Structures are given as C-alpha cells and as structure tokens.
Amino acid sequence: MSDSEILLKAAMNRIAARITDKVINSAQEFTEIAEELPQKIQNEWSSFKKEVIAESERLERKTNATQEKSSKEQLSKEDLIQVQIDNLRTKVIEINKDIEGKN
Template identity: 35%
Template sequence: MTSRDALLRAAMHRVLARMGHGVADAAAGFAVLVQDAPDRVRQEWDLFQEEVKAEAERLEREGGGRGVDEESSPASAVEEESLQTKIDQVRARVAELGIRIEERS
C-alpha cells in the first residue's frame, strides 16, 4: 500500500469515527429528552393551569365580576354584532387590496 492509499484510508476511518461519535452523542441527547419529557410536560401543564387561573381572576377583577348572563344581554349582542360588522369590513378591504396588488403584478 502506498502512503497515498494509507492517508486516504486513515481519513476515511477518522470521518467514520467522528460520525459515529456524533450519532452516539445525538442518541444520548435524545435519550435524556425522552426521560425528561414527562416531567417537562407535567411542569408545562401545571404552569398553563396557573396562568389560566390567574387570567380568570384578572378578568373577574376587571369586569367587576360580570357573569355569563350579563354578557349575553341585548346590549352586548348589539355591540358584538357591531364589532363583527367592522371585522367583516376590514376583511373585505384586505381582500380588495390583495386583488389590486395581484393585478399590478
């Protein structure tokens, strides 16, 4: 075997060895993630529940304790309809602008 062949084989061995270490490191990292996943999911779920409770309390304080019955009053229905009308108008305007932009292209 010539020195060129030995150099080529040595380079190939080192590349394979480094790739093997990379795969082993990735597998170890994945194993750690799999082991930690249930705890992280539980922590995230608990945090989410706390955030929802805090938000509900904040909304109650801001709304003066309005209940669901008060929100479904005729006045709020008219207000909701008015908001929906405005939203529909904005959507129509955005669609119109989109068509104009496409026509120019």
C-alpha cells in the same frame, strides 16, 4: 498497500470514527431530551392552568367590581330621585299651606 492507500484508509477510518462519535453523542442528547420532555410538558401545563385560574379570578373580581360600582351608581341615582321627590313633596306642602292660609 501503498502510502497513499494507507493514508486514504486512515483518513476514512478517522472520518468514520468521528461520525460515529457524533451520532452517539447526538443519540445520547436526544435520549436526555426525550426523558426530560414529559416533565417539561407537565410543568408547562401546570403553569398554564395556574395562569388560566389567576386570569379567571381577575376577571371575576373585575366583573364583581363593575357590578358593585353599577349597583352603587344605581343607589346614587335612586337617592337623587328620592331627594327630588322629597323636595317636590315639601313644595306641595308649602303650596297647600299657602292655599289654606288664603282661604
């Protein structure tokens, strides 16, 4: 073999060796990722479920607070109506007393 053939063959051998190393390293990395993936998916799913539960509890508290506020507002309105009724009764009683006093 001539020097140029030997040099070309040496270059091809080194290229093949580097490509083989890269493929082996990539396969090992892929294997590691594939082994970790189920755990990562499980962790993400667990985290997502916790977030959904926390959000549903927040919405429930918000709904309860809104209902409580609405209930308090309703009581306040009822209280105002009752005060108005009481004031009207008082006025009616006073008017009746005036009328009876004049008769």
